[in-house]
Amino acid sequence: MSEVNSQARIGLIGLGVMGANLSLNIAEKGFPVAVFNRTGSVTDDFVASAGELRDKLVPAKTYEDLVAALTTPRAVIIMVQAGGPVDAVIDALTPLLDEGDMIIDAGNADFHDSRRREAALRAKGLNFIGMGVSGGEEGARHGPSIMVGGNPASYETIRDIIEAISAKHDGDPCAAHFGPDGAGHFVKTVHNGIEYADMQMIAEIYGLLRDGAHKAPAEIGALFECWDKGPLKSYLVEISAKVLQAIDPGTGKPMVDVIVDRAGQKGTGRWTAIEALTLGQSPSTIEAAVAARSWSSAKDARLAGADIFGSEPVSGLTLPTEPDFESALLVAKLVAYDQGFKLLKAASDHYDWGLDLARAAEVWREGCIIRSALLDDMASAIRSGLPQEQLIFSADFVALVKNGLPALRRVVGYASASGLPVPALSNALAYFDTMRQARGTTDLIQAQRDFFGAHGFERTDGGAGHHGPWGSGAL
Numbered sequence: 001m002s003e004v005n006s007q008a009r010i011g012l013i014g015l016g017v018m019g020a021n022l023s024l025n026i027a028e029k030g031f032p033v034a035v036f037n038r039t040g041s042v043t044d045d046f047v048a049s050a051g052e053l054r055d056k057l058v059p060a061k062t063y064e065d066l067v068a069a070l071t072t073p074r075a076v077i078i079m080v081q082a083g084g085p086v087d088a089v090i091d092a093l094t095p096l097l098d099e100g101d102m103i104i105d106a107g108n109a110d111f112h113d114s115r116r117r118e119a120a121l122r123a124k125g126l127n128f129i130g131m132g133v134s135g136g137e138e139g140a141r142h143g144p145s146i147m148v149g150g151n152p153a154s155y156e157t158i159r160d161i162i163e164a165i166s167a168k169h170d171g172d173p174c175a176a177h178f179g180p181d182g183a184g185h186f187v188k189t190v191h192n193g194i195e196y197a198d199m200q201m202i203a204e205i206y207g208l209l210r211d212g213a214h215k216a217p218a219e220i221g222a223l224f225e226c227w228d229k230g231p232l233k234s235y236l237v238e239i240s241a242k243v244l245q246a247i248d249p250g251t252g253k254p255m256v257d258v259i260v261d262r263a264g265q266k267g268t269g270r271w272t273a274i275e276a277l278t279l280g281q282s283p284s285t286i287e288a289a290v291a292a293r294s295w296s297s298a299k300d301a302r303l304a305g306a307d308i309f310g311s312e313p314v315s316g317l318t319l320p321t322e323p324d325f326e327s328a329l330l331v332a333k334l335v336a337y338d339q340g341f342k343l344l345k346a347a348s349d350h351y352d353w354g355l356d357l358a359r360a361a362e363v364w365r366e367g368c369i370i371r372s373a374l375l376d377d378m379a380s381a382i383r384s385g386l387p388q389e390q391l392i393f394s395a396d397f398v399a400l401v402k403n404g405l406p407a408l409r410r411v412v413g414y415a416s417a418s419g420l421p422v423p424a425l426s427n428a429l430a431y432f433d434t435m436r437q438a439r440g441t442t443d444l445i446q447a448q449r450d451f452f453g454a455h456g457f458e459r460t461d462g463g464a465g466h467h468g469p470w471g472s473g474a475l
C-alpha cells in the first residue's frame, strides 16, 4: 500500500461524467474527498484539471489507497454504471472496510439491487446507502436533487455533506432520506418515469405544431420560451425551447432536423412501468412514453408504414389554439405526476417504507430534470391531504384541471382526427375520464370472466361470489 494521509471524510469511486462533477461539488463545499477511478490515468487527468479545488482532492491509485485516505467510520460513494460494475466495486471494497463503514451507491440502481446489497452488507456489519442523484452533469457539479435510502443513522453521519452539495429551493436542501434500503433509488426511478412522460408530452406537442400547424422548429422553440414564463415553467420546457432554436453549425439547418428520431428505453423508465405493473398500478402516461421510445426505434418499419399508408396528416381540420396546446400540456403533465405519486404510495405501502410524498415533490423542486413551478404547489397539495390519493382531485388543482380539460380534449381530438400520434397525451385524457366515471364498463368484463371461467362477481345489490344465468353456455 502506498503512503496516503488519512484526511478525507468521504471517498468517491468512478470519475466518469457524474463522479467527476460530484467530486468537484463536494470539494467546492469544503469537504476533502478521496477519489479513485479504475483507469488510473483518468484520476491523474481529473486531479490535474481541478484548478483551485485540487487541494481538496486526495487521489488514490488503488482501492487500498482510497480506504487508507479516509477517516473512520469510512464513507465511500460509488458512481459507476448500474448493475455489474457496482457489484464489482463493492466486492473489491468490502474486504478492505471495517464494521460500521458505509458504501453509498449514487448511480441509477435498480432498487431491488439496492435492497439486496443493503441486506448483504448489513450481514457483514457494513452500512449501505442507495442514493438517487438527478440533474445530469450540471446538477452533479452545482447542486443535484438527491433521494436517499438506507439506515437513517448512517445517513446522519454524511447528511451535512449531502445537503451541502444538493440544490436548494429557497434555502431548503433538495436532498432527503426517504426510507430504508431501496427507498431512495425507487423515488429516483419514479422521478425518471415522470421525466419520460414529461419529455414525451412536450415532444407530442412539438409534433402537432410541426406537422399539423407547419411551424418551423425556431417558432415552436420561441413559443416554448413564452410558456416557460408561465405555469409550465420547467427545466424540460426551457431546454426544449433552446434545443428547437439551435442551428446545426455544419449544415445551417435546425439542429433538431438533423437528429435521427429514434430512442432506446432500456433503463429507469422501463423499470418504473415494470414495477408499477408488479404493484398493481398502471401509470399509463409513463407506460405510453416508454412505448413511444420503443416504437421510435423501429425506424425501418415506420418508413415502410409511411410508404404503404402515407404519413401526411389529414388536412382542413381546425387546429387547436396556442393557449389550447399550453393548457393541454399543463393538465396532462399533472396527470403524469398524479400517476407517479400514486405509484410511490403503492410501493411505500407494499414495502412499508413510510415515504413522505410531499417531501419527494419538495426535493424535485430544484436540481433535477423534472424541476418545475408546479412542484411547489404539488408539495403543498400533498401536505394538506389528497382526496382518494389523487393529485388531480386536490382542491388546489381542480380549477386547473377543469380549465385545462377542454383544451386537452381539443388537442387529443385534433391529433386523432388528423392522424398524428399523441400516446401520452391521449393516455392522460383516458385516465382522467376513467377516474371521473361513476359507472365504468368493467361490469361486462366481470360477466365475461364469469361466463368463460366461472370466476364469480359482486352484485350491485350486495354480496360477492355470484354467478350469471349463462349455465351450460359457459365453457
Ligand SMILES: NC(=O)c1ccc[n+]([C@@H]2O[C@H](COP(=O)([O-])OP(=O)(O)OC[C@H]3O[C@@H](n4cnc5c(N)ncnc54)[C@H](OP(=O)(O)O)[C@@H]3O)[C@@H](O)[C@H]2O)c1
Pocket: 013, 014, 015, 016, 017, 018, 019, 037, 038, 039, 042, 079, 080, 081, 082, 084, 085, 086, 088, 089, 106, 107, 108, 109, 133, 134, 135, 136, 137
Ligand atoms: N450522466 C448522467 O446524466 C446521469 C445522471 C444521473 C445518474 N446517472 C448515473 O450515474 C452513474 C454513472 O454515470 P456516468 O454518466 O457518470 O457514467 P460514465 O461517464 O460512463 O462513467 C462510468 C464510470 O464507471 C467506471 N467503471 C465502469 N465499470 C467499472 C468497474 N467494473 N469497476 C470500476 N469502475 C468502473 C468507469 O471507469 P473507467 O474510466 O475505468 O472506465 C467510469 O469512471 C450511472 O449509474 C448513471 O446511470 C447518470
